[in-house]
Amino acid sequence: MRDFLATRARASPDATALVDDHSGRERTYAELDAAVETTAGRLAATGVTRGDHVGVLMETRPAFVRLAFALQRLGATLVPLNARLAPTELHAQRERADLVLLVCDAETESDARAAADEVPVASVDDPHEADVLAFGDREPGEVTPAEWTREDALALLFTSGTTGDPKPVTLTLGNVLAAAGASAFKLGVDPDDRWLLCLSMYHMGGLSIPLRCALYGTTCILQRGFDADEAVRALDEYDCTGVSVVPTMLDRMLRADERIPGSLRFALCGGAPTPAELVAACEDAGVPIHPSYGMTEATSQISTARPTEAFANRGTVGRPLFGTTVTIVDDADEPVDAGETGELCVAGPTVTPGYYDAPESNAESFGPHGLYTGDVGYRDDAGRLYVLNRQSDRIITGGENVDPGRVAEAIRAHSAVRDVAVVGVADSEWGERVAALVVPTDGAEIDRDALEAHWDERLADFEQPRTVVFVNELPRTASGTVDRAAARERVVEAAGL
Known part of the structure; x- marks a missing residue:
């Protein structure tokens, strides 16, 4: 299997792939594919080869999208690093992930240099320091498109995990494909869908949007950071049909000066428990909220409630996505009956094969019913899930x-x-x-x-x-x-x- 973008560019070359709201620039899939080919060549010129781990330290921007697809083209593994972390935290994650290169931008260059030690640093902007490579000035090298299997590691994303200890989660090509398919079965996909990206791409919720759009052949509308008024304006201006948000973001959008437009078909709300008051406010405003429960280890979504289900059953996160199994167990790992609380365990094709280079953590994190999520909840008689709290103190x-x-x-x-x-x-x-x-x-x-x-x-x-x-x-x-x-x-x- 070749990379997602190359496959999509052959199937839908003239469809709009990416719109940068900041500049207004639009790229078709053919144009984005050509830009990614150049980016892949520049990565190759710095020595990146198949199987390498490459860190990306920046907020959401088109360069991040190009890097994600370019690394896939080379067969390398993307390691997004949280641009809000302190340099000491980034240093520890850089060591843990075995990076061969750290790519930054002007805003993150200082932190990247502080965290990198001997790892080369390249900036997609004009570097401030002489020891930082000017990525845009590299003469592109030869690119040999990689062949992928479902078991190959597409990305390593750090999560605090059930113990609170940040660990790099291995997500494979198969994980991402399964997650995209299961999400499409739940949300539906229309060829003219436009998905607003206003989340950070160093979280799976943000990274998944351009990846899924390439698989679906739909359009990603990219915003550089989140502002409630700007997000609502973009939804209206681009006739967006979808958006992914955390509850705080959606609450602010509801309070914005302008109403959320009627073009919106789904507002996927996750990353934290969705308050019942927010669900009620969405019902009053006619906003199609889809409360969701997920985690990085499951490639984002685990279960999602459609609006009618959410409005009628406040607090539910719906039923598990297609192919995903959620088992609620007691302290003895025995499944509990409907209405009884216990720890949620998740299994299925979206679940990580394990944490990178962490055999002890993997042994502790997986059991007879799959991955221990560290979350406590219950299932009602109709099979709907309710997540109550974290088992840990996170x-x-x-x-x-x-x-x-x-x-x-x-x-x-x-x-x-x-x-x-x-x-x-x-x-x-x-x-x-x-x-x-x-x-x-x-x-x-x-x-x-x-x-x-x-x-x-x-x-x-x-x-x-x-x-x-x-x-x-x-x-x-x-x-x-x-x-x-x-x-x-x-x-x-x-x-x-």
């Missing part, structure tokens, strides 16, 4: 996963901090906000400004606590561990949340 804020232990470790490194507990508290805008109970060292004086200056270089912006409460002692259980429920209550009470 915080989800604005669709981003936050490991409380990582945040606590960064705060605890301050010399004036004796102890700290990090919890998630309910937030009407972000779903959850990161909050910290901080115990100062005896006699030490410390305020929030000092802590912010300390953690700014250690934590991504979405990981940084929005609420900080100073206490003399942390609430603890009889066994001496932090009582997280009590800590959360202390934060809510002290901050007046």
Whole structure:
């Protein structure tokens, strides 16, 4: 099998593939294929060959799309890195993923250099530093299109996982093909569909859009970042039929100055639990919300509810997609009856074959019913799924996963901090906000400004606590561990949340 784009360009050369909302430039599949051929040649000229892991550190932009398809053309593996992470976090992920090249842009060049060490860095923009390769100036080398099997690794995407420890998830060509097909069976596909991409492509929800559009022969409308008013404007201007969002984004779009246009056929809403109030607001506004449950390890979607199902059964994420099996088990790995809660396990062709170079994690993460998701939920008598909470203490804020232990470790490194507990508290805008109970060292004086200056270089912006409460002692259980429920209550009470 050849790469998705080359196959699509032969089948639909004149169909519109990509529209850059920022510049207004449109490319047909034939034009995008030619641009990707040049990009692949430049990657080849830097030494990228089949099987290599290449990191991409940038926000969503057309260059990211070209790189994703160009790496597939060469048979290399795409490793998208979160452009919002701190350099120390990027450094650890770069090491873990065994990169041979890190591609950045002007905005991420500094962080890329800090994380790269001996790995070459190339920028798609004019480099600021002499040791960064000017990707656009490379004379394209010879490209030998790779032959793919379903088992070949198309991408490695980092996720916090069920333990909170960031691990690179291997997603194969077969995973992506199965996910695209199952999503099409659930959402439907029309040849004239236009899917708005306003998510970050370093998350699977964003990366999946141009990949699926190439498979379907539909159009991707790309926005460089998210702004609610701009997103609604683009939906209307381009007669978009689909959009993928996290709940916070959709809520802001509903509150925008203009109404979401009637051309929209589906608003795929995932990345965090969809509040019942948001589903009700969509029903009132006539917005076709599709609440979805998914994870990177399952190539995004696991289950999705269509609008009528969501409106009639508030809180459901529908039934599993075609080919996906979800089993809810108790602590003994035994399936539970409808209405009983347990951990969700997922199996099927969209599920990763495992974490990259992590045999111990793989042994712990897979069981007789598939992948342990770390999520607790139940199934009703009709087979609809409801996801209640995380089995771990992981915080989800604005669709981003936050490991409380990582945040606590960064705060605890301050010399004036004796102890700290990090919890998630309910937030009407972000779903959850990161909050910290901080115990100062005896006699030490410390305020929030000092802590912010300390953690700014250690934590991504979405990981940084929005609420900080100073206490003399942390609430603890009889066994001496932090009582997280009590800590959360202390934060809510002290901050007046």
